[in-house]
Amino acid sequence: VSRPRPLLAVAMLALNDHVLKGAGVLPGWLTGKLSDVAGLYFFPLLLLSLVEGSRALFAARPLPASSRRRLALGLAVATAGAFVAVKLDPSANDLYAALLGPTAMDTTDLVALPAALLGLREVGRGHVAGDHESPEKSAKVPASVPAAVLPRWAQALVVVLAALASLATSAPRMTRNFPAWGVTSETSATMACASVEAWVSKSGKEGFGLTLKVQNTTERPCPVELVEARFAVDALQIPASPLPGPLPLGPYQVDYVYLPFVFDNEALWNAGERAGALALGFRVEGRALPPWELRLTHAIDGFHTDRVRQR
Amino acid sequence: MRMPRSTSLVLACALAALLSAGCAHRHFDRNAPGIVDVRTPPASLPSRAVVTPTDPGEQMLVLAAGPMAGLGMLKRRLDGSTHLTGALALEGSIFYGRSERSHNGDDFVVYPSGSVGLNLGLSGLTNRDQAKGLLYAEGQYAAGLLGAAGGWAWDPWARSNGPQGTLFVGPLYGRVSYLVRDRSELTFGLFFKFHDVMVWSQ
Numbered sequence: 001v002s003r004p005r006p007l008l009a010v011a012m013l014a015l016n017d018h019v020l021k022g023a024g025v026l027p028g029w030l031t032g033k034l035s036d037v038a039g040l041y042f043f044p045l046l047l048l049s050l051v052e053g054s055r056a057l058f059a060a061r062p063l064p065a066s067s068r069r070r071l072a073l074g075l076a077v078a079t080a081g082a083f084v085a086v087k088l089d090p091s092a093n094d095l096y097a098a099l100l101g102p103t104a105m106d107t108t109d110l111v112a113l114p115a116a117l118l119g120l121r122e123v124g125r126g127h128v129a130g131d132h133e134s135p136e137k138s139a140k141v142p143a144s145v146p147a148a149v150l151p152r153w154a155q156a157l158v159v160v161l162a163a164l165a166s167l168a169t170s171a172p173r174m175t176r177n178f179p180a181w182g183v184t185s186e187t188s189a190t191m192a193c194a195s196v197e198a199w200v201s202k203s204g205k206e207g208f209g210l211t212l213k214v215q216n217t218t219e220r221p222c223p224v225e226l227v228e229a230r231f232a233v234d235a236l237q238i239p240a241s242p243l244p245g246p247l248p249l250g251p252y253q254v255d256y257v258y259l260p261f262v263f264d265n266e267a268l269w270n271a272g273e274r275a276g277a278l279a280l281g282f283r284v285e286g287r288a289l290p291p292w293e294l295r296l297t298h299a300i301d302g303f304h305t306d307r308v309r310q311r
Numbered sequence: 312m313r314m315p316r317s318t319s320l321v322l323a324c325a326l327a328a329l330l331s332a333g334c335a336h337r338h339f340d341r342n343a344p345g346i347v348d349v350r351t352p353p354a355s356l357p358s359r360a361v362v363t364p365t366d367p368g369e370q371m372l373v374l375a376a377g378p379m380a381g382l383g384m385l386k387r388r389l390d391g392s393t394h395l396t397g398a399l400a401l402e403g404s405i406f407y408g409r410s411e412r413s414h415n416g417d418d419f420v421v422y423p424s425g426s427v428g429l430n431l432g433l434s435g436l437t438n439r440d441q442a443k444g445l446l447y448a449e450g451q452y453a454a455g456l457l458g459a460a461g462g463w464a465w466d467p468w469a470r471s472n473g474p475q476g477t478l479f480v481g482p483l484y485g486r487v488s489y490l491v492r493d494r495s496e497l498t499f500g501l502f503f504k505f506h507d508v509m510v511w512s513q
Contacts, residue, residue, distance in 0.1 A: 204344050
C-alpha cells in the first residue's frame, strides 16, 4: 500500500470522495467511476497488508512469495466478487449500506473491475530480494526491484490512513431528517366557482406554514376570501396570522396564499401530540361556505434521508 | 511489504483503537423539529416541497468503558528511585456533549464536538514490588479529539492519594498521578473504549 501507485490511488479516492464529488467540477458519473477504480486498485493491497501485519504478530516467518501471490490473487478476486454483488444484488447492496453506508447499484460501475487485478502488479514489486523465498528463488528477483519507498513506521501509518480512506464516504449521503406536518386527509376541495388545494410548505420548531392554491374554475370572475383559518391540536386553537386579503380571481386565474401557524411545535412534538385538525372558512362570491376541515399529522420518515436511494 | 513485529503491534493497536472509536449510537426523537422561519412564505409558493429546515445541531449522552494500556515511569518519593512501569486500567466514562452539526447516517464516528463528563477507573501496575494500582475519579472536558481530565487518585494498598491529570488525543493518552508521600506516576498509552452514544436534537 505504501508504494507510489497505491498511494496515488488512496490520494485519488480521498480527493474524489471529499472534494470532487458534488463540487460540480467533474460530472457525477465520472467521480463515481474514479472512486470505484481507485478503491478496487488499492483495497486488495490494503487487505494483504493487514493480513501480513496480523500474521507477523503470531508467526516468526513471513509468507513465502508464492503464497503471498496466491493470497493477493484471492483477495483481489474476493474484492471484485464483493464489488459485483454490491452493484448487482439488492440484498448485498443493503448489507453493504448497513455496514459502510449506501452505494449506488449501477451496473456501469463494473467497468472498474480490471483495476482489482491491476493492483496485483504491486505485489511483485513489494518484494525485497532475500525477503521471502529460498536463496535460489530470491536470487531470481531482479536487483533493480526497488525496496519499499517509505520507512516501516510510515508504512504502518499509510495502512491506517488507507483503511480510513476506504471506510470514509464522500460528502454526506445520509443527511438528517426533520419531522414535518403534512395533510393526511383530502388535499383539495371545490368552493363554488373555485378549487382549493392545500399543502404544508414549512414545518419547524415554531410551527408550520400552509400554502393554498386557489383557482377560479369558471369563465366568470370569482372573488374568494379566506375568513378563517384555525389549527386545533390538543387543547390549543391556533389561528393563522395574518389572513390574506380577498382574492378577486379572474376567469381561470390561479393565485397562491401562504398561511403561517405560529406555536411551540417543539413542545407539542415532545409531548407526543402528532395529530391536529385544520378548519378553513371561505367566502366565495359573497357567500360564506361551510368550513373545509383537513386532518394533519406530524411525522418523521426515519432519522436520516438516503440521498442516493432518493435519486 | 513485510513489517517487523513491533510495527505490526503498533498497527494492530492503532486499528483497534480506531475501530473502538466507531461507536454504537441510538436516536431519540426529542426536540426533533428543525429551525425554519414559518412567518415568511417559501421562496417558491407553487412548489409542493417542504422547505428543508436549518440543522439545530445535536446533544449526546455518551457511556464509554474499556481498557487502557500504557507504559511510563514511577518515582518513589521515599528513596527517590525511578522505575519503568506498565499500566493497565479499566475505565468507565459518562459525558454529555453537543455538536453544532447533526451527524449523518453514514458518519464513521458519532461523537460530540464538545463535551464534559466523569471518568471512573481502576488501574493496575505491572511492577508488583513498587506499587499495585490506583482508583481514580476525574472530571473531563473534550473538544473534538482533544481532551483533558483532572481529578483525584487513591492507592488503597499504599494508603495514599493525590491529584491526577490526563491529556488525550483520540485514543492516545498521557497521565500523571501525584500520590502525596508515596510516588508519582507518568504513563502514556492507548485506550480502547466502546462507546454507546444516545443522540437527540438541540
